[in-house]
Amino acid sequence: MKSLTASYGRRAPGEPRAVGYLYVLPALVIYALFLLVPFGQSVWLSFLHWDGLTRATSAGFDNYSDIFTDPSLRAPFGHALVLLIFYSALPVCIGLLLAAAMSRIRVRGLTFFRTVLFLPQVLAMVVVGVAWQSILAPDGLLNDVLRAVGLDSLARPWLGDYDWALPAVGIVGTWVMTGLCLVLFLAGAQRIPKELYEAARLDGAGAFREFFAVTLPALRAEIAVALTLTIVAGLRNFDLIYVMTSGGPGEATSVPAYEVYHRAFELNQVGSAAAVGVALTVLIFTLTVTVSRLVEGRRS
């Protein structure tokens, strides 16, 4: 790869060496001004107490230590981790089980199924929120179905219930992400040579052994991609929370992404909002790096 790059690097006759910078420059200026600099400012703001109007005062690490000590800040991070079960763990597990069950045959009409299963991914989260809000409403589809099958006692205003609001929002995440995982794993499973399954069966492996010996290792790369995409999406779920619950009831569904907006633009605690944003970034990077380490570590 390196030598290939080197030969690419040869310039056309008479071309200055610095021309590469010229090509990068316009993109870099926009990217720096509207992404890198604001991120840097976030880090700086996170060390200040500021209400957005009057003079800011230094806060030291206060805004960060608050995340661990202040219950109204600790809770959103706890909720985010709970939501990761719904956004990430459940879709990956469901996707894996189904892909494994389907890996032995060639699926016809895969394009159709793939298009339908992936559809939730292209809908605006605001639209997804509106659609699910009416399903989860007190007189919505879910409760209608529960009453129709005689489970009246289970019917409840899902998004208004202190215990059920967070799992209800989580289920929407599972709905959005499962199709993505399934599409990823199906594509991967269709590439596994059928001889591997035959060999496993000749060795007397049951469905269970076959899954761990053949399917799971073959889908390692796809699992890493699925985990990365779902974790990032699960932690950046501002739109859904804003539309469906606004963090409520009480603070039952507040998440860091929502807390940044809430603190900066509704409570005028700009420094604290910036600290939550930076902490969220650290969390996302830590988790995604861990995922890729785990996957690559096993490979070597």
Next chain:
Amino acid sequence: MSSKIERTFTYGILSIFAVISLTPVIGILSTAFGEKGSLNTGFSLPEGGLNWSNFSDAWSQGHFGTYLGNSILVAVVVVTVATVLSILAAYAFGVMRFPGSNVLFYVFVIGLTLPQEALVVPLYFDLRHYEITDTYWALILPQTAQSLAFGVFWMRTYFRNSARSVMEAARVDGANSFTTLWRILVPMGRPAITTMIVITFMWTWNEFLMALVMISEEGLRTVPLGLAFFQGQQTSDTSLLAAAAVLIALPVVVVYIALQRRFIEGMLTGAVKE
């Protein structure tokens, strides 16, 4: 298991999940075509055939005509600028060698995982300072910057893999790097560029947080922002809300159905960093 049972089982599972995927979509469609003012969120086909009046009401009464216009303007500018700048930068990262190129490239790649929430707060105060909040610029500039992360990453892969012999030939012919790019590599790379365009379009079209923070003037709202405010006002009129939601989702869904392979490819590889 015999292969016939396996086959039935497989298609059964795929069908169940396809139905689960479609249920909320069908729900919102049936509400949108339903009787106006109806509280019925059921899934039966509305009586008296399809009712289009909700759409015209959402369009005029709900100002979604204006919001769609704003969304189209922002999306067209962001996609155009981000595409051109991404191609230029990715070309340099893909085929040229200059000091610092690797570091610079990774700086762009970081943008793929950097959450908006970590920059939206100072960005708001910066843009307010320069008095461009409540203008199209406040939507266009930040979203262009965010789109560049994916664009540069995606197009660099294309330039890395594009036929080396073609470029060598162009060089022997004395073409400079710019001519090689626009005359040969861009026309050749139409599939990769299409993927980048549809993904950037979708992200820009669906963007909510940036619009919520930057725009307070009603006439400048984009469609997702319009829907959120509409929902706040008219919780009782679910059919209008549903019609507005359909109007928002439609453009992306149409492009998605036409180019689903490009969409899926782009969205799934965005996470694979080398």
